[in-house]
Amino acid sequence: DAGVIQSPRHEVTEMGQEVTLRCKPISGHNSLFWYRQTMMRGLELLIYFNNNVPIDDSGMPEDRFSAKMPNASFSTLKIQPSEPRDSAVYFCASRHVRAAYTEAFFGQGTRLTVV
């Protein structure tokens, strides 16, 4: 398996532009997570899905952020309009919950810079 695949790896955009981050989870995994990581705040959970359904989006900073999971093999995180404070590394992770101790696998992340 290729693991969790995120695209793009790097994104530089101007303030006010729309940004779309993409994630392909590991086949067969039924949970998907979007995290944001900065030096100041560490890893923050933005939203997670179980069986393509959003379960908890309380970590989404504000209405400028939205996430979708139209099917089991694809998810997007959209920021519109983007702001410089959104600059961070965005990770997608997936997991198959069969029992309590199952590993979450992370993608390589998207490094977003908003100028």
Next chain:
Amino acid sequence: RKEVEQDPGPFNVPEGATVAFNCTYSNSASQSFFWYRQDCRKEPKLLMSVYSSGNEDGRFTAQLNRASQYISLLIRDSKLSDSATYLCVVTLNNAGNMLTFGGGTRLMVKP
């Protein structure tokens, strides 16, 4: 108060030293516990799960203390390659599968 708290470090230790990290969690209903490792500019990866009875994997030993709500990671005979950030992770299985990460503890092993 954060749900999962760790000393950010950095812990600077010489090769061969033994080093221990602690992590505290606030929700007594937490069910599963893990240590993840993150190298600079890389994604987090599972280091080991933490079981109630404690568990060991080579030079690494993890312990869970439910009464005091903390978990620990002990690294013996530390290597240069152990330099990384170690993330404590907690799940509340009755909240689906949500993984909550601590802020991480940075370890630097020096020659």
